[in-house]
Amino acid sequence: MVKAFHSVLGLVTAALLLAACTSPIGSASATPTAATTTYASVVDEASPSIVFIQTPTGLGSGVVFDRSGDIVTNDHVIAGSQQMRVTTWAGKQFAATLVGSYAASDLAVIKASTTSLTPARWADSSKLQVGQVVLAMGNPLGYQSSVTEGIVSAVGRTVTAPGGVVLTNLVQTSAAINPGNSGGGLVDLHGHVVGVPTLGAINPAMGSTAAGIGFALPSNTVTDYASQLIKNGQVLNTHLAYLGVLVGDVSPSGVIVLAITPGSPAEAAGIQTGDIIRAVNGHPVGNSENFAAILANLSPGSAATLIVNRDGQTQTIKVTLGTQPAQ
Numbered sequence: 001m002v003k004a005f006h007s008v009l010g011l012v013t014a015a016l017l018l019a020a021c022t023s024p025i026g027s028a029s030a031t032p033t034a035a036t037t038t039y040a041s042v043v044d045e046a047s048p049s050i051v052f053i054q055t056p057t058g059l060g061s062g063v064v065f066d067r068s069g070d071i072v073t074n075d076h077v078i079a080g081s082q083q084m085r086v087t088t089w090a091g092k093q094f095a096a097t098l099v100g101s102y103a104a105s106d107l108a109v110i111k112a113s114t115t116s117l118t119p120a121r122w123a124d125s126s127k128l129q130v131g132q133v134v135l136a137m138g139n140p141l142g143y144q145s146s147v148t149e150g151i152v153s154a155v156g157r158t159v160t161a162p163g164g165v166v167l168t169n170l171v172q173t174s175a176a177i178n179p180g181n182s183g184g185g186l187v188d189l190h191g192h193v194v195g196v197p198t199l200g201a202i203n204p205a206m207g208s209t210a211a212g213i214g215f216a217l218p219s220n221t222v223t224d225y226a227s228q229l230i231k232n233g234q235v236l237n238t239h240l241a242y243l244g245v246l247v248g249d250v251s252p253s254g255v256i257v258l259a260i261t262p263g264s265p266a267e268a269a270g271i272q273t274g275d276i277i278r279a280v281n282g283h284p285v286g287n288s289e290n291f292a293a294i295l296a297n298l299s300p301g302s303a304a305t306l307i308v309n310r311d312g313q314t315q316t317i318k319v320t321l322g323t324q325p326a327q
Contacts, residue, residue, distance in 0.1 A: 038189060042135060043147055045191030047089040049120035050184055052139045053096075053110070055081040061138035061184030062086060062110065063120050063193055065226055069094075069112040072226045073183030074198050074217075075101045078108050086112050089145050100229035104165060104238070104324075106198055107222065109229045120185060123192035125218035128155050128171060136175035136197055136214070138184025150175030150212070152194075158293050159199055159215055166289075166296040168240075170215040171195045177214035186216045194219050240324040241298040245271065249287045254278045254309070269319035272310065279307040295321075 049064040053073055060077030064070075071086060078084060078098060087093045094112040101108035132152045140146050154172040161167055173186060177197045186195035195216030203210040228235045244264020247255035257275045260266050277285055281304055285291045298304060300323040308315045 039135065039147075039149065042187060042189055042191045043137070046120065046135075046137060046185060046187045046193070047145065048118035049193070050089055050137045050145075051112075051117075052087040052144050053077055053084055053183065054087070055079060055084040057081065059139065059142055060180055060182045061197075063183070063185045063196060064117045065109065065223075065230070066119050067115055067117070069096075069114050069117055070099060070226070070230055071096065071110050071112060071117075072196060072222055073108050073110065074196065075103045075106045075108045077183040078110065084110060086110070087144065088117065100233045102225055102229065102235040104240075105167060105217065105221065105225055105235075106161065106165065107196075107217065107225050107229075109226050120193045121191065122219045122223050123188055123190070123194045125155075125171065125194050125220045128152050128194055128218075130154060133189055134173055134175055134194060135187045135189075136173065136177055136181055136184065137187055138181040138197065140176075140178035140180040142180055146181075148176040153213070155218075157215060158296055160289050160293060161199060166292045167198070167215070167217070168296045169218055169221065170199070171218050173197075173214050173216060174212040175214065176212070181214075196222050238324040239300065241295055241300050241302065241321040242324040243295060243304075243319065243321060247277070247288050247291060250276055253284065253286050255285055255288050255291045265319050265322045269306075269317055271306070271308070271317060271319070274310070276309040277306055278309060278314075281305055300324075 051062045053060045053062045057079055062071040062073035065072045082098050084096050086096050094114045096110045096112045099109040099111050130152055136148045150173050153174050157170040157172050158168050159170055177200050181197045184197055185193045186197055188194050195218050197216045199215040201210040201213035225235050244261035244266040245257050246259040248258050250256045254276045257273050280294045283294050302321055304319050304321055306317045308317050
């Protein structure tokens, strides 16, 4: 089960227990290691591009996208707000307004009232490797300018967020990500942004965040959609597969077609309302969430084979998937 990190309301107040520790003069702990020196240089490189975002209802993080003041964040961070305030790592504050958002990928762009911000350097997320060290930079729980360290745990994850939104090709990381980190930067050791932290895993047995399991939108998706939002105010090309059906769950497994979009691939393939879809390309369909996840991993223009039950008879239907329409 995965939970989106929704904006943390209000100002965060916390009581911290500080444990005093002493080190003998001349001990090894007094000298920075090569690793901490490297991390410090990465933070120096990337921090001017990470901002703190405050809206009328909450807070989060953002990454400076260009020299025009455009900033990328998560859609759930801005939560429908049209105006917000951003604070740079150095403490400078600016008003900002919404440029556009794409809720289906939990992405938004806002524009600050300044052209003095430092744009991030974006890495090619297709080149990420499992085991690669990354830093999560943002404002968890309102603690501004925080950094955590971890590795790339996996790539290409498909995760269903609250509300049934299916996010694909996510980067999984062990870097600690908490509410308020959303929209910030997942940064490699060159100081380049490889992703935008968006989701944290929830342990269903405990009902709490699972330590060391977080997910980030890959930088390639972020830069693509952000560029479209800045240019058009909306995402026009989703690059996502599209069938064109509204479905509901059936027992014990499968989904029933409740409605078909006119002119959609589903209509062209002869799918009918009342059909029960049991499998796609050999993958059993458990429920509507599982069905959406299967489709999300397919490409526009690709062929899909559906096993369908119609009036008690099993049929095989082949369909050529289209591209998910713009928002």
